[in-house]
Amino acid sequence: MKELLSGNEAIACGAYEANVKVATAYPGTPSTEILESIIQYPEIKAQWSPNEKVALEVAIGASLAGARALVAMKHVGLNVAADPWMTLSYTGVNGGLVLVSADDPGMHSSQNEQDNRYYAKMAKVPLLEPTDSQEAKDFVGVAFKLSETFETPVLLRTTTRVAHSKGPVTTGEYRWTPLVSYAKEPQKWVMVPAYARLRHLFVEARLEDLADWAWKSGLNKLEFRDKTIGVITSGVTYQYVREALPEASVLKLALTYPLSEKQIRLFAEQVEQLYVIEELDPFLEEQIAAWGIPVTGKTIIPRTGELSVQMIQKAFGLAQPTHISIPPTLASRPPVLCAGCPHRASLYALKRLGLKVTGDIGCYTLGALPPLTALDSCVCMGASIGMASGMALADQNYAGNTVAVIGDSTFLHTGIQGLLDAVYNGTNTTVIILDNRTTAMTGHQDHPGTGVTLTQTKTKAVNLSKLVEALGVEQVQIVDPLNQEKFKNAVEEALAFPGPAVVIARRPCILKIKKTATPYQVDPTRCDSCHTCIQIGCPAVSVAGCHVAINQSACVGCSLCAQICPQGAIMKAGEVDA
Amino acid sequence: MPKVTNIALVGVGGQGIILAGKLLAQAALQAGHAVKLSEIHGMAQRGGSVVTQVRFGSTVFAPTFGPGEADYVVAFERLEALRHLPALAPDGTLLLNDTLIQPITTATGKAAYPRDVLEQLQAKAPGFACFNAEYTAEKLGNSKVANVIMLGALSIYLEDIPDQAWAEALTQVIPERYLALNKEAFAVGRGLETKIPPKL
Numbered sequence: 001m002k003e004l005l006s007g008n009e010a011i012a013c014g015a016y017e018a019n020v021k022v023a024t025a026y027p028g029t030p031s032t033e034i035l036e037s038i039i040q041y042p043e044i045k046a047q048w049s050p051n052e053k054v055a056l057e058v059a060i061g062a063s064l065a066g067a068r069a070l071v072a073m074k075h076v077g078l079n080v081a082a083d084p085w086m087t088l089s090y091t092g093v094n095g096g097l098v099l100v101s102a103d104d105p106g107m108h109s110s111q112n113e114q115d116n117r118y119y120a121k122m123a124k125v126p127l128l129e130p131t132d133s134q135e136a137k138d139f140v141g142v143a144f145k146l147s148e149t150f151e152t153p154v155l156l157r158t159t160t161r162v163a164h165s166k167g168p169v170t171t172g173e174y175r176w177t178p179l180v181s182y183a184k185e186p187q188k189w190v191m192v193p194a195y196a197r198l199r200h201l202f203v204e205a206r207l208e209d210l211a212d213w214a215w216k217s218g219l220n221k222l223e224f225r226d227k228t229i230g231v232i233t234s235g236v237t238y239q240y241v242r243e244a245l246p247e248a249s250v251l252k253l254a255l256t257y258p259l260s261e262k263q264i265r266l267f268a269e270q271v272e273q274l275y276v277i278e279e280l281d282p283f284l285e286e287q288i289a290a291w292g293i294p295v296t297g298k299t300i301i302p303r304t305g306e307l308s309v310q311m312i313q314k315a316f317g318l319a320q321p322t323h324i325s326i327p328p329t330l331a332s333r334p335p336v337l338c339a340g341c342p343h344r345a346s347l348y349a350l351k352r353l354g355l356k357v358t359g360d361i362g363c364y365t366l367g368a369l370p371p372l373t374a375l376d377s378c379v380c381m382g383a384s385i386g387m388a389s390g391m392a393l394a395d396q397n398y399a400g401n402t403v404a405v406i407g408d409s410t411f412l413h414t415g416i417q418g419l420l421d422a423v424y425n426g427t428n429t430t431v432i433i434l435d436n437r438t439t440a441m442t443g444h445q446d447h448p449g450t451g452v453t454l455t456q457t458k459t460k461a462v463n464l465s466k467l468v469e470a471l472g473v474e475q476v477q478i479v480d481p482l483n484q485e486k487f488k489n490a491v492e493e494a495l496a497f498p499g500p501a502v503v504i505a506r507r508p509c510i511l512k513i514k515k516t517a518t519p520y521q522v523d524p525t526r527c528d529s530c531h532t533c534i535q536i537g538c539p540a541v542s543v544a545g546c547h548v549a550i551n552q553s554a555c556v557g558c559s560l561c562a563q564i565c566p567q568g569a570i571m572k573a574g575e576v577d578a
Numbered sequence: 579m580p581k582v583t584n585i586a587l588v589g590v591g592g593q594g595i596i597l598a599g600k601l602l603a604q605a606a607l608q609a610g611h612a613v614k615l616s617e618i619h620g621m622a623q624r625g626g627s628v629v630t631q632v633r634f635g636s637t638v639f640a641p642t643f644g645p646g647e648a649d650y651v652v653a654f655e656r657l658e659a660l661r662h663l664p665a666l667a668p669d670g671t672l673l674l675n676d677t678l679i680q681p682i683t684t685a686t687g688k689a690a691y692p693r694d695v696l697e698q699l700q701a702k703a704p705g706f707a708c709f710n711a712e713y714t715a716e717k718l719g720n721s722k723v724a725n726v727i728m729l730g731a732l733s734i735y736l737e738d739i740p741d742q743a744w745a746e747a748l749t750q751v752i753p754e755r756y757l758a759l760n761k762e763a764f765a766v767g768r769g770l771e772t773k774i775p776p777k778l
Contacts, residue, residue, distance in 0.1 A: 004600075004607050004615075108618045132614075132641075165641035166603055166615040239639040310644035321646030323664045324702045330661055331689035333681035335591065335626030366624065371686045534686045539625050542685035 002168035007158050010133040010169050011072070011100060012037035014140025017172045020044050020070045021095070021179075022062035024055035026413060027442040028074030029109035030163040031102035035072060036445075039455050043174070048445060048454045051381070051413040052077035056084045056099065063097040064189065066179030068144055072100040075116045076380065080414065082119070088153050089123040090199040091189050092206075095180045096147035096154075098140065103159045105279045106306035109441075111361065111378065113304070115280040120155040120257040124207050127155045127257035129235040133167040139254065141172075142219065148180070150206055150213070157256075159279065161236040161306065207258055215260035221252040222267060229316075230271025232264070232284060232295075237307055241277050244312035259287055268293045275300075279307050337366050339540040340516070340556035342507035343434055345481040346405065347374035348536050348560065349488045350432070355403050355495075358391070360384040360415070362407035363441045363509075364434050371537045381410050385418030389427040399428035400495055406431065408464065409439035409447040416471070422500040423472040430494045431502045433464060434481075436509040444512055468502045475501040482507055484563045510556055517557030522548050523576045526569035533561040533570065582635035583736070584643045588662040589654030590679050591628045594725035598652075599630035601729055601751050606634035608743035616641040625682070627658055652732055654711075654725065655679050656695040663702055671735060672699065672706035675728050707731065707772040714766060723763035730767020 005013065011034050015023060023046040025035040038046045049055035052073040059069035073081060078101050085099065101119065104110040120127035128143055130136040136158060143154040187195045214220060229248040233241045234256045241250060251267040253259070268274045268288075276285040276297040285297035300315040301307070310320055337344045347367040350357050351374045359365055359375035360383060368375040377387055388404035406415045411433050422429035439445040446452040451461030465476045475497040479490045487505065494501035519540075527547045534543060540554035541561055550561070552573065562570040585602065587595050596617055603615040611634040618628065631642050645664045653659030654675045666672060676696075684691040692698065699706055709731055711724040718727075726748075733744055744764065752760045 002607065004604055004613065160618070161616060161641055164617055166600075166613075166617075167638075167641070168607060168613065236641065239641065242639040308642060308644055309640050321644070322668065323646030324666055326660055326663055326698075326702075327692070329689075331657065331681055331683045331691055333590065333625075333627040333657070333661075333683070335624040336682045338624060363624065369682075370688065371682075531687070537682055537686065539680075539682060539685065542680045543687040 002170050004166050005133045005137070005169045006033060006164055006166045007130065007133050007136040007162040008033035008102075008164070009037045010137035011140055011156070011158070012041070013169065013171055014137035015070045016041040016044060017137070017174055018141045018144045019068055019175055019177045020144075021067035022059060022069040023047075023071070024049050024058045024069070025072040026050070026052045026055055026077060027439050027445040028077050028102070029442055030104055030158075030160045031072045031074045031077070031100065032442045032445065034100060035454060046454055048447060050448055052081040053084060056081040056088070059097055059099075060084060060088055063093045063095045064182070065095070066182050067095040068097075069095060070098050070100065070140070072102070074110065075101055075103040075114055076110065076112065077101075078116055078119055080381065085119065085153070086123050087191050089125050089203055090191055090196055092151035092202075093147055093153060094182065096144035098143040098147060098154045098156050100156045100158065102163045103157060105159050108160055111380065113280060115283060116155070116157055117256060117283045118281070120157070121283075123153075123155075124203050125152050125155055126150070126210050126255060127157060128254060129157050129256050130162055130254075131235055131238040131252070132162065133165065133169050135254070136162060137169055137171070150210060152206055152210075157235070159236055165236070211258040211260050214255045214258060215263045217255070219254040220260075220263060221254070223250045223252060224270070225249050227271045229273055229275065230267060231275045231277050232267065232288070233277045234284070235279065237277055237279055240307055240309045240312055243309045244318070245316065253284070256284060259284070261291055264288055264291070264293065268295070277301055277307070277312060280304075334369055335366055336369075336537060336539050337363060338510055339538055339554050340510035340558040342436055342481050342505065342510070343367060344372070344536055344538065345484065345507075345558070345560050346432065346434055346487065346505045347372050348564070349481065349484055349491065350374055350403060350405070353488060353491060355401055355491075356391070356398065358384040358387040358402065358404045360404070360406040360410050362410055362434070364405060364407060369537075371535050375405075382406070382414030382418055385415055385429065385431055386421060388431070389418070389422045389425070389429045392427050392429055396428070403430045403432050403491065403495070405434055407440075408433060408435040408437065408449050411464070412448050412462065416467070419468065419473065419500065419502070420471050427500065428498065429500050430491070431500070432491065433502060433504045435464060435504050435506040436512070438509050438512050440509045440511070444509065464504055468504075473500050473502050475499070476504065477502070478504045478506050480507050481505040482558055482560060484560070510558070518572045518574070519552045519555035519557050520550050520559065520562050520570050521552070521573045521576045522550055523569045523571060526567045528567050528569075530566060533565055536560055536564065582633050582638055583738070584648045584667075585632045585650045585652065585732070586648045586662060586665045587630045587632070587652050587654070588658045588665075589628060590658060591625050593654045594722060595628055595630050595654060597751070598725040598729055599632055601726070601747050602632045602732070603634070604751050605739050605743045605747035606632065608746045609739045611635060611738070612638045614638045614641040627661060629662065650732060650735060652728055654728065657681065657691060660692070660695050660698055663699070666703060672703040673728065673732055674699065674706060674708045675711040675724055676708050677712045709770050709772060711767070711770070714770060715763065718759065718763055718766065720759060723760060726760045726763040727767035727770065730764040731770050733764070733768055
């Protein structure tokens with residue numbers, strides 16, 4: 001019986017079958033479930049690392065020691081891990097090492113839609129792209145063999161539609177293998193210039209061998225049907241092509257870097273019109289065109305967003321199904337901070353104080369949307385602190401009216417260095433750590449501040465206030481943001497403090513604690529319809545006729561609306577006069 | 579190309595659509611079909627509009643399908659039914675769990691929740707099947723099983739997934755302690771009468 005697995009679950013299963021001994025990651029959509037799923041195999045030592053760079057470095061160490069190691073991250077995570085990644089290409093591996101990059105075309109849950117295939121090309125390492133869950137599992141095994149045979153790290157790239165689509169998977173057998181023996185080899189592992197120059201020669205030779213192997217391995221599939229149209233494609237796009245152009249001949253590339261010129265030419269010569277259909281950038285197309293092979297690609301296929309069967313049909317002038325039309329002005333339903341979310345309390349207070357807020361990556365990024373519109377920026381993990389410092393440097397007036405907000409998990413990921421920068425350079429930066437005791441956005445993963453590991457083992461929890469003090473911050477306050485007055489006072493004190501100051505806004509994620517208090521109600525005799533409470537953007541509070549209503553089954557009794565109501569018209573259910 | 583059955587499960591993050599999709603896909607697999615399911619996690623989840631697509635048949639390539647291709651749209655909320663109506667094939671069927679959840683845009687008064695959603699649905703997808711799954715779930719003692727009740731209602735239409743496949747899927751996907759409740763919800767869903775024409 002086949003099992004129905006997502007691409008991520010399939011990769012975990014593939015890691016188990018390939019006898020991976022160490023697996024590391026920092027959570028990030030759409031990659032998170034790989035490690036969450038890997039923990040069902042106790043044979044694999046699996047862990048969350050504080051960030052992707054550390055995760056990769058741990059995996060490199062495991063490889064050096066002779067173990068097969070897998071490291072997983074979302075596309076932008078590889079930007080963080082790019083430093084070890086680029087030089088790992090030179091050292092190569094001892095035990096096999098596979099990096100899974102889960103890209104997010106269409107940006108379902110990301111700040112950009114960069115095409116990480118370039119990371120294989122830039123590092124000159126092989127790139128595998130599965131088209132479904134079965135291949136996601138199988139390619140993990142292929143990748144490890146490839147890694148050890150060619151002494152190279154391997155990039156296994158998925159996209160959201162592979163990572164988060166489920167399909168039937170035939171699982172295989174677990175095969176235990178001993179560690180590859182360790183030998184001290186400074187010329188391979190110590191990348192000082194004299195040794196690295198030699199390794200670069202090795203990397204270039206390896207690339208040629210890999211291109212040759214791409215042709216011979218049989219991994220890339222030639223599917224000849226009608227030869228009027230020939231399509232070169234990879235990843236989930238292959239599935240779209242098969243459905244949109246069922247009669248077309250297809251070269252399905254499993255190994256999308258390096259390409260075998262011979263194989264591409266052979267296919268090109270046998271079809272009348274050659275197309276490359278790929279999501280995002282013309283990664284394959286540019287290479288093929290550079291060989292002087294006539295090819296059509298991005299002139300008809302979009303460079304942005306996800307592709308689909310219908311988009312390909314449209315590009316080829318094929319008929320589209322008719323469909324029902326709906327009013328274009330239909331009320332949208334954007335994601336929102338949950339009822340009772342502590343971030344709402346923090347962000348609302350910052351808005352009331354009229355502050356500029358540099359933002360970061362996490363649930364609180366949702367506070368950028370109306371009605372809160374509390375954020376001024378969001379670039380990448382950890383950027384909020386450096387950006388607040390930069391604003392203060394540009395014009396010191398900003399120091400008094402700007403704060404950086406960053407989640408606890410994000411602060412530990414790459415926020416610490418930003419704060420260190422502010423302390424070191426004496427920048428008057430105010431940082432608010434939105435400490436909800438979890439990595440909420442990706443589904444409540446633990447981190448070094450929670451005291452629990454990926455495998456739910458108790459561990460030492462980093463003490464955020466002590467950590468911040470140790471960096472040299474002289475004013476550190478811990479406040480519950482749901483006490484609006486105290487929180488606002490703390491932020492004002494921090495802003496007034498000459499030098500870097502930190503407010504730790506501490507209250508656990510409402511979804512994590514699952515504890516609710518008596519819901520609140522509106523007293524219609526006191527409500528003057530000022531709609532102040534509507535401005536907090538709580539899904540439990542809505543405009544109802546002239547007044548405001550609180551949905552009793554959605555309200556968790558956090559009290560924020562009651563605290564900010566100018567009329568004192570919101571009180572606990574049961575306290576409202578009938 | 580052999581016929582593939584396309585089903586879109588649409589609603590609001592938190593309504594149990596991911597679980598419903600998992601059950602449906604598992605049942606299709608148990609019935610011996612090729613099957614693919616596509617869902618979205620992460621930022622889209624938090625109270626936003628969510629879609630899970632399930633496809634099954636003898637051969638399934640793409641995990642997703644486009645506008646005008648859904649044989650069934652199972653909507654867990656009125657406004658989401660209207661929003662995702664373009665997914666429906668001309669001969670497709672809309673099943674609605676008749677509940678109303680204000681999005682933040684209408685709750686804050688920035689946009690209007692259309693008053694005539696049911697009329698619009700009736701005009702664009704005449705004879706759609708309308709259920710009070712939430713109310714029925716509450717009678718069973720847990721409003722959360724509205725998703726499984728809707729699956730039960732859907733199962734009547736899916737002749738190529740036999741009862742046994744549904745039973746096996748429930749057993750495989752639902753944790754032991756909730757199994758009895760979910761089995762009951764599914765059975766109730768199968769017998770649920772549609773409000774046809776929906777009460778406007």
